[in-house]
Amino acid sequence: MTTVTAYAAPAAKAPLERTTIERREVGEFDVLIDIKYAGICHSDIHQAREGWGEAIFPMVPGHEIAGVVAETGTGVTRFAVGDRVGVGCMVDSCRECDNCEAGLEQYCTQGAVMTYNGVGKDGQPTYGGYSQKIVVDENYVVGIPGDIGLDEAAPLLCAGITTYSPLKHWNAGPGKKVAVLGMGGLGHMAVKLAHALGAEVTVLSQSLRKKDDGLKLGADHYYATSDPRTFEELAGTFDLIVSTVSAPLDFGAYLALLKTDGALVNVGAPEEPISLNLFSVIVGRKSLAGSSIGGIQETQEMLDFCAAHGLGAEIELIRADQINEAYERVLASDVRYRFVIDTSTI
Helix, strand or coil: CEEEEEEEECCCCCCCEEEEEEECCCCCCEEEEEEEEEECCHHHHHHHCCCCCCCCCCECCCCCEEEEEEEECCCCCCCCCCCEEEECCEEECCCCCHHHHCCCHHHCCCCCEECCCCECCCCCECCCCCECEEEEEHHHCEECCCCCCHHHHHHHHCHHHHHHHHHHHCCCCCCCEEEEECCCHHHHHHHHHHHHCCCEEEEEECCCCCHHHHHHHCCCEEEECCCHHHHHHCCCCEEEEEECCCCCCCHHHHHCCEEEEEEEEECCCCCCCCCCCCHHHHCCCCEEEECCCCCHHHHHHHHHHHHHCCCCCCEEEECHHHHHHHHHHHHCCCCCCEEEEEHHHC
16 A cells, blocks of 8 residues: 545545545556646535535545556556556446446446545545545546646546537537536536537526636627526527536526427536426427536547647646635636646645
């Protein structure tokens, strides 16, 4: 075991504090990564505060990890010391079910092993990226192209793939009208990616406060959802709406913005249950759907796509001792658009 410094939540809703954790020794197929940057995802806050249910403490959050390979096991063939690599939301899966064999490890029927707040096959809790180093099986590590800075690449490992996967699955591209609901950490990447895929992109945000940013990032149109006229003007407009919002919504109102056969896909996960009048989906043969992250192959595809199109996250780099402040600022929507921890400050 190797002792490394990390930032952890000692209990639910407790401030994160500097501590040490144990990482396993590098096994035959493992990669030891010196973590350079770790993004702060809203999911980290949900889990550290038990918003999504009972969690494992102490918790070291962080599933947007960018770093450099420091050591490889004797059986590793995909990576070498010095390679730029990333780790996203999962670090293992059963590798045998239909989903795993299809490259959909994120939907492993046995349950993928999450990067943190999970339990590995060794029965030990997993600890995430708010730390100096991590040991991961090479099959759950991706390469970060040299065209993307590691700091801007870190949020792609969650925010990037979480929005890329539904955009690809629901065929966002030329001739398609795509709306992005919410202009935060996920939403700003959804705008960039949908634009790069060739879709006509509209941002639906509570206010017009971030309109200039949205248009600069690739949106063709920008509307305030606080204005009732928005819902009148845009009725029956979109092929696809990607909702990145993690608060309860009037889903009926947003479903009314879809064309026949359109889909409203949720990647934001509210802590509260929703209610829905089913006529909202019956009329117009519409779909209310959800999407998680992508599989490893699709995550690599997303990174290569971002490199080819010059895309990275819009970030605010912080020190590790600013994590608790950053959490409060995320909840106040006071970040443009992703906090990234410089892990050398841990």
